[in-house]
Amino acid sequence: MGFIRFKRFNRFNALNPLNLTAWLALIIFGAGAMAGALGIVLGLGGGIFLVPFLTLALGLPLKSAAAISLSTVIATSSVVSAQRAGNQLINLRFGMVLEVATTVGSLLGGITAQFVAESTLQRLFGVVAAAVAAVMLGRINRRNVILDPTVDPGRLGGRFHEEESGGIVSYRIKRLPLALFASFIAGNVSSLLGIGGGIIKVPVLNAWCGMPLRAAAATSALMIGVTATGGAIIYYGRGDLQPLLAAPAVLGVQAGSWVGARVASGASVKWLKVLMAALLVVVAVLMFMRSTQ
Amino acid sequence: MNRERSGMERLETTIGEVLRFGTITSSTMFAVGLLITVTGYQPMVAQLLLGTGLIILLATPPARVVVSVIEYIREGDWTFVVLTLIVLMALAGSVVAAYL
Numbered sequence: 071m072g073f074i075r076f077k078r079f080n081r082f083n084a085l086n087p088l089n090l091t092a093w094l095a096l097i098i099f100g101a102g103a104m105a106g107a108l109g110i111v112l113g114l115g116g117g118i119f120l121v122p123f124l125t126l127a128l129g130l131p132l133k134s135a136a137a138i139s140l141s142t143v144i145a146t147s148s149v150v151s152a153q154r155a156g157n158q159l160i161n162l163r164f165g166m167v168l169e170v171a172t173t174v175g176s177l178l179g180g181i182t183a184q185f186v187a188e189s190t191l192q193r194l195f196g197v198v199a200a201a202v203a204a205v206m207l208g209r210i211n212r213r214n215v216i217l218d219p220t221v222d223p224g225r226l227g228g229r230f231h232e233e234e235s236g237g238i239v240s241y242r243i244k245r246l247p248l249a250l251f252a253s254f255i256a257g258n259v260s261s262l263l264g265i266g267g268g269i270i271k272v273p274v275l276n277a278w279c280g281m282p283l284r285a286a287a288a289t290s291a292l293m294i295g296v297t298a299t300g301g302a303i304i305y306y307g308r309g310d311l312q313p314l315l316a317a318p319a320v321l322g323v324q325a326g327s328w329v330g331a332r333v334a335s336g337a338s339v340k341w342l343k344v345l346m347a348a349l350l351v352v353v354a355v356l357m358f359m360r361s362t363q
Numbered sequence: 364m365n366r367e368r369s370g371m372e373r374l375e376t377t378i379g380e381v382l383r384f385g386t387i388t389s390s391t392m393f394a395v396g397l398l399i400t401v402t403g404y405q406p407m408v409a410q411l412l413l414g415t416g417l418i419i420l421l422a423t424p425p426a427r428v429v430v431s432v433i434e435y436i437r438e439g440d441w442t443f444v445v446l447t448l449i450v451l452m453a454l455a456g457s458v459v460a461a462y463l
Contacts, residue, residue, distance in 0.1 A: 158375070299421055302421055306417070320420065
């Protein structure tokens with residue numbers, strides 16, 4: 071009897087840490103899948119949903135959550151851009167110019183994150199989550215295209231096949247300094263909070279810098295990979311990026327985006343946008359409450 | 364102009380290949396590593412796979428930038444060679460900041 075009890079106890083102890091790891095991995099995978107699917111359907115990265123889940127629900131420090139989220143941003147960027155490569159929607163030249171600003175921004179953001187208190191990061195996340203909610207609801211879509219394909223798009227502009235008109239269209243870039251500034255801020259916020267930063271750049275590029283929305287989104291999707299890497303490297307070196315937690319998040323986001331891409335096409339997402347904007351406002355409030363504890 | 368366009372198209376294709384290779388390799392390592400972790404056998408192998416997968420994931424976007432530098436050098440587009448090198452230097456700055 072005593073022997074059996076001992077054996078049971080022993081077995082329980084031996085399995086428990088494994089179970090815990092497996093459960094945690096499974097939960098993170100599920101959270102990643104939800105965030106990835108929502109991201110694809112709503113046209114934003116999943117990080118804005120993944121980070122609050124990891125911190126508010128699982129209790130991870132914001133720095134670890136941001137680091138995990140950044141690795142999913144890198145994976146999403148690479149997968150999406152690999153699929154799009156060849157259709158000329160990605161503006162490689164303009165993207166590279168803006169990457170100068172995003173990578174410098176993410177370098178400075180990553181360094182800042184090491185010195186800033188957890189509560190400050192939480193408040194900043196709250197502000198950004200509320201701003202994202204506002205941008206999501208009021209998103210504008212300027213067409214910005216020149217229908218004549220023979221027009222010179224300039225050194226930074228581009229040309230692509232537009233579905234609406236069924237032909238090749240051009241666009242020119244305006245207000246480069248503003249685009250650079252928005253990219254710098256996006257890179258900074260990306261490193262500090264673990265989001266891609268597309269939600270900051272894309273509306274600016276579309277509304278003021280002359281880029282059609284799809285070209286801006288595709289170019290931003292490519293840029294966020296290298297931007298997130300700048301931040302992720304710093305977290306990795308400082309021991310905040312655990313492979314065991316990053317792996318299920320990355321796989322989850324990929325699975326979620328795959329499913330989301332198949333569900334999203336054609337479906338109306340207006341009610342979902344309102345719902346998720348409300349959720350982000352709740353996230354903002356929770357982050358503020360957490361920061362005062 | 365024409366030559367420049369074809370260069371950009373070639374670069375886009377190469378970038379696509381680099382990104383595809385990086386994501387497939389890292390995701391496969393993550394999946395196998397996690398499965399081994401869950402079974403509890405060979406924890407060292409699992410750690411090695413997860414760690415290497417993460418490094419490959421982090422190395423993929425910089426690899427894309429390196430490919431771009433090579434293409435811009437081939438085209439003799441020195442403005443973009445310089446811009447691309449600045450991006451690489453910022454990434455190197457992250458490595459320095461990580462271990463300083």
